[in-house]
Amino acid sequence: MSSTLFGFSDDFDVIVIGGGPAGATAAGLLAKRGHRVLVLDRERFPRYHIGESLIPGVMVPMEELGLVERMEAKGFERKYGGTLVWGNNEVPWNFSFTTGGRIPYAFHTRRADLDALILDRARELGAFVVEDATVKDTIEEDGRVVGVRYALRGLNGTREARGRMVIDASGQARVVGRKYTEVNWNEQLRNVAVWTYFDNCHRLPGDEWSNILIEGTADGWFWGIPIDKGVFSVGYVTRSEVATASDKALEDLFVSELATTTKLKDLLRDATPAAGYRSARDWSYTQDRFHGNGWVLVGDAAAFVDPLFSTGVALATLAASTLSKVVDKVLRHPEIEEKALDRYSAAYQAFFHDIRQFVEGFYDRSKTKGFYFNMAQDVIDPEKKNDAEVDFVKLVSGLSGKAGGLFELELDDLVADATPPATAG
Incomplete structure (x- = not known):
């Protein structure tokens, strides 16, 4: 293994492109599971970013990272719901996150502070983080992505880092996604x-x-x-x-x-x-594929929907949390990679589809509050097990419907199928 000017090997289990909420969450949780992880980000943190309002779904990965108390200590403003002037009569109406389940609040934040907090936590958990590092290309061997080439600000030439898996969390830059898949823009949300x-x-x-x-x-x-x-x-x-x-x-x-x-x-x-x-x-889009041979997308690098309900950070970090579990399993059982990432991709796209479908319908402001509640119920609870208002809040909280499939992705059967049964001695 070769040495770099940073004093650590350039061989890793996972390389994460992007140190924003998705990348830092995936990196931190993978490092926490004992893997050697490198994060490369072209910026220097803290850095400005839009998207200051969060939804309760984000609290799940923040709990996993051990960051909830730090968010409170930072003085982030608690957010308990929303007030809307929306619909055919333009009478203001409210919703409260307490209606939708076990997590009654999220936060409003300065994203520079939040993103730096998550990236610093990834460092604490053992991830190697290199800022001012712009990924120029992937490295391929026999059709598989096995690493990246990156440039450091102020230094000539490029450097190489190799990994068993490359995670593209580069946001709307879509560093890997641009090379290996196509983007589908959502015409209704241009x-x-x-x-x-x-x-x-x-x-x-x-x-x-x-x-x-x-x-x-x-x-x-x-x-x-x-x-x-x-x-x-x-x-x-x-x-x-x-x-x-x-x-x-x-x-x-x-x-x-x-x-x-x-x-x-x-x-x-x-x-x-x-x-x-x-x-x-023009920020609403979905990539054709979320993974390939040696690479996988997460966060805005995979998909993004209109900011109407502030879903961006929650979707990104929830998916990153799930991806960390999937990649951990793949690193320990390489033979299940394709099927495991297929399941991740399908669950992620289903979760994303719920949000996008609802936002598209919600843009019709000729309806009543009750119509929007019922529309949310049709999307996530067609059997009408809950009250329609509860379903609405669950959906806009990021804790709904097919999200369960994303958060509770089962892979043990793939491991069992791939592992030869023990023979009698």
């Missing part, structure tokens, strides 16, 4: 978002104090996220074609549409701008 931050914002009243606010407008919707004290993240989402057809710049469109809101405008009545504007577009 949207553009523009967002900024405000200080000195008012809060929603009473039990809604820390709710995320989602308010529909004629051609889109706004989010309002209370991040810290009086600071709000405020974003506007609309169809890409609407933004393109407008004669206004995205920032001007944001301002003009904000003036048409009711609740959000009131919360910002005494607020002052605290940042410039950022934007993103």
Whole structure:
């Protein structure tokens, strides 16, 4: 085994591309299981990222990583539900996570702080982390991915690292996915978002104090996220074609549409701008395949859905938690790799499909609150075992339906089938 300038071998059990929530979760949990893991990220943490509002599903992998108390100690704002101005009569309505099951809250966070917290925990658990490292290509031998070539900022040339499995958690960069599979864009969710931050914002009243606010407008919707004290993240989402057809710049469109809101405008009545504007577009997609010979995708590298219900981090870390169990089993029983990753892929896609199907339907704002509850029930509970409102909250919490298949993936039968029976002595 060769030595690098970092003083450790360049041979690993697993190489993880990307140190965001998905990559750091997978790396930390694999290291916790005794595997030698390398994480390569092109950024230097902490680094800015959008997606500050979380849902209760994220608490499952955070518990596994031992991070819940640290999240509390960081002072992240607890999030108990949501307030919506949505539907055919535009009367505000609320939902509470307590309705949906065992995890009654999540958090609003500054993502720079959250992502650094998870990546630092991966280090503590034994993963090797190299930042400012840009993966340039995969290394293949006999049709199998066996490692990566990467460049370090400020240094000439590339370096190599080899691993028995490569996990692509590179987010929307989709480093491995771009090379080995195709992306399918969701035409119904081709949207553009523009967002900024405000200080000195008012809060929603009473039990809604820390709710995320989602308010529909004629051609889109706004989010309002209370991040810290009086600071709000405020974003506007609309169809890409609407933004393109407008004669206004995205920032001007944001301002003009904000003036048409009711609740959000009131919360910002005494607020002052605290940042410039950022934007993103066309982010809802699914990769054709989630795995291949020696590689597997997780998080936004595999799929991403519209941010309407803040599902991104939860889906990414939940899938990463499951993937860590699958890869652990594959490393110990290489003969089950293809079938095990097939099961992971199928369960992940089913979970993702539930969320996407619901979000697509929810964008029809001509309906009533009861219609949306029933739609959630049709997606995750067609036998109507629960009340429709319970099903709605379970779905928007990330703790629903086919998620059980993802969280409780069984592989022992594959191991048993692949292991020759013992012969009598």
